[in-house]
Amino acid sequence: MLRLNPAWSPDAQNDAPTRRAVFSLGAIGTALRRSLWTVVGAMVLCVAAAAVFCVFSTPTYVANVQLLIEPQKQQQLLLFEPGMLDLTLDNAQVESQVEVLRSERLAAWVVKDLKLATDPEFQADPSRMNAHPGAGSSGDADRDEAQRLRTTVANLAKHVGVRRIGQSYVIEISAWSTRADLAAQIANAYASAYLRDQFDAKSQGARQGVDWLKLRITELRGTLNNAARAVEDFKSKNGLVTAGTNLLVEQQLSEMNTELVSARAQTTQSAARLARVRAVGGAAAGSASVGEALNNQVITNLRERQQNAIAKEAEFRDRYGPTHESVVKAQADAAQAETEIATEMQRIAQTYLSDYEIAVERERALEGEVGKLVAVVDKRRQSKVVLSEMEAQAESYRKMYQNLLEKLTETSQKETLPISNARIVAPANAPLGKSSPKTGLILALGAAFGLLGGTVYATVRVGLDRTVRTAEDVSHATRLDCLGLMPFIAGKRSGGKGGKVARPIGFEVLEAPFSAFSRALRRTKIAIDASRESRTMTTIGIVSTASGEGKTSIALNLGALYAQAHLRTLLVDADFRKADLTRANAPMATAGLVEVLESDADAIQSTRLPNLDLLPLVFTMPIAQSSDILSSRQASVLLAALSTSYDIVILDLAAMQDSADVRAVGRLLDGLLLVAAWGETEAAVLSEATHALDASGAHVFGVVLNKIRDTASVSQSI
Incomplete structure (x- = not known):
């Protein structure tokens, strides 16, 4: 009943262990991926x-300090143009500085600064000192001291190296010693002695520059004082008083123009109001078209009185007739109100006329003032041209004066702390590691040896591994096709056999339809x-050999794929x-498969x-008796009924090691999908499971x- 793999044959099965043990580059790569932490441990x-x-070797430490030789700048302080500076530096100058660093004079300074003459590492060999007759005299003591100093300097030269880095302007000073701190002190002392020599050479030039400045x-x-005084005198003589960047008279002219524009607008407005009042005249009916009349309380009261009188006239006319005394009196009141409204309108016209005359006079006065200011501005602007020339000359003197003051300050500082044409790029620090023996090289060799040994161990370990890890392993163990390589899904909880995950992952094919897991399961469905x-x-x-191998996740997501294909699942x-x-999907269910089999619920x-x-x-x-339940006649009838109602029915069965349910129900199903766990299911167990399924008549x-x-295996699968 098993579906035989065409590539399988008895000869191939017998040859399977041999092929598993073949060591190739691919097998070594696979072994490294699977045994990464083993290789790292080795x-x-x-x-x-x-x-x-x-650690137990005699250490030797090397400290390095780097000096940058900068171009020699000209000492002419008044050459302000950058193009006039000499920034050239030839190779001969750099090589000369290298020889200066190798000189005995600098070495003697270092010996005196660090008191190396008394250091056992640099002391002269007493046996090599010349014996002089009459030892003990002051002359012999001086000669011995000088000889000891020269010998110490010679020993120091053997511990110091000076070289130019490539074709750059950087010079590296290297010092080595059995003590890390002493090596750094010697290198830094050489650099300090060189800078001190440069400072001394420039101090004299700085002092001469200060005197001249x-x-x-x-x-x-x-x-500068004379030029500034001339500017102020010219301003006072010509009345060139400024406010900000402009002359004061110009600012006054601008303000007067603004007032003139406002006065002209006010004159126009007063003329328009006066013309309107004159057009209306003294008629009370026209008062409604005049703005001030609308807001005039007197006219408003008169209109109300007029309206009341007109209303009374109409009322009395209807009641007593047109000749009645009350009607005549009402008419007289209305006429009196009309007269008073006309009088008030004449008063408003007089007010408008007065405002208009005042606006005209103000406009004429402003026009006269503007004319006078224009004449003054024209005259002052001619004087401002001369003033600008004088201010420019005074400003140039001021800039020159400020530049010279800055140069004086800078040169005065150089007199006590002159600027050198060299600087320390990277001072020497106490080395963190030994230079001899070559710690890095030895550690690298140790790492390479560990990598080689770990690789060999991992390869042998993989060769002796009896669990299924590839599709080829599955085919050799079961004579069945490997329908899919499902990657491990992160987020599963550990538990079950082997301490691995044992919980379903949910609808992975819905949440991540393009993941490696979803693609592999689609291939299985096909x-x-x-x-x-x-x-x-x-x-x-859906069945597995042991629990925790992910069969429930496969069943759930396979059902989702069939449902997405519009099949009733x-x-x-x-x-x-x-x-x-x-x-995972129906935790609150109160009835299920057992109840359906018992009572057709x-x-x-x-x-x-x-x-x-x-x-x-x-179940609680x-x-x-789960095997008897699944192999019963009721189960067979139920499966037949479900096959009629649904296109696909997927059963999540118990693991074969936990129960015999698969053997009992396998023959009743149309087919089984066997799930194995990568690196957990042994090939022998998987082979035994397939034989058991074959014996039970399952397809x-x-x-x-x-x-x-092993994500690489999943990504390379087709």
Whole structure:
């Protein structure tokens, strides 16, 4: 009943262990990926051994200091143009500085500064000192001291190296000693002695520059004062008072122009109001078109009195007739109000006339003032041209004076701390590691040896591994096709066999449809569909050899794929040991598979995915007769009924090591999908499982290798 792999043959099976043991570049790469931490541990161990060797070796420390030789700038302080500065530096100048650093004079300064004559590492050999007759005299003592100093200088020269770095302007001074701090002190002392020599050579030039600058500043100060005084006298004589950047008279003219524009606008407005009042005249009816009349309380009261009189006239006319005394009196009151309104309108006209005359007079006065200011501005602007020339000359003297003051300050500082044409780029620090023996090289060799040993160990370990890790391993162990390589999905909780994850991952094909897991499961579905084309298959069982190998996740997501294909799909939780499918998707279910078999209850529940239903499994304690339940006639009838109602029925069965349910129900299903865990399921166990399924008469589609942590194998699978 097993679906035989065409590539399998008895000869191939017998030759399987041999092919597993062949060592190739691909096998070594695979071994390194699978045993990364083993290789890292071997490297750490070998590096530690190399470090112990370096610790117990006699150390020699090297300290380096780098000097940058900058171009020699000209000492002419009045050449302000950058193009006039000499920034050239030839190779001969750099090589000359190298020889200065190698000179005995600098070495003698270093010996005296660090008192190396008394240091055992640099002391002269007493046996090599010349013996002089009459030893003990002052002359002999001086000669011995001089000889000891020269010998110490010669020994120091053997511990110091000076070289130019490439064709650059950087000179490196190297000093080595058995003490790290002393090596750094010697290198820094050489650099300090060289800079001190440069400072001494420039101090004299700085002092001469200070004297010349003081004399020139005194002369220029008098010239600057005379120019500034002339500017102020010219301003006072010509009345050139400024406000900000403009003359005061110009600012007054601008303000007067603004007032003139405002006065003209006011005159125009007064003329328009006066013309309107004159057009209306003294008629009371026209008062409504005059703005001030609308806001005039007197006119408002008169209008109200007029309206009241007119209303009374109409009322009395209707009541007593047109000749009645009350009607005549009302008419007289209305006429009196009309007269008073006309009088008030004449008063308003007089007010408008007065405002207009005042606006005209103000406009004429402002025009006269503007004319006078224009004449004054024209005259002052001619004088401002001369003033600008005088101010420019005074400003040039001021800038020269300020530049000379800055140069004096700078040169005065050079007199006590002159600027050198060299500077320390990187001072020497106490070396963090020994230079001899070559710690880095030894550690690198230790790491390389550890890498080689770890690789060999990992390769041998992989060769002796008996778990299935590749599709080829699955084919050799089961004679079945490996239908899919499922990667390990992060976020699963540890537990179960081997301390690995044992919980379903949920609808991975919905949450990450383009992930490696989803793509691999689609390939598995296609392989199952290819088997269904040759025969009618509706019921599919998902089984694994042991718990925790991810069969529930495969069942859940495979059902989701069929539901997405618009096939009515039912997931049946038939795992009487774990029931993970029910706990993850229907934790509140009160009835399930057992109740349906016993009483034909309706326990099928819909999921959040269309076309996908779930038949849960509910029990309070493990059921020992689960195999009898699944192989019963009721189970067979139920499967037949479900096959009629659904296009696909997927059963999540218990692990074969935990229960015999698969052997009992396998013959009732159209096919089984066997799930194995990468690096956990042994080939022998997987082979035994396939033989057991074959003996029970079950049809197996193939094997799915799940929880693969070797991502390279998954990405390369087709």
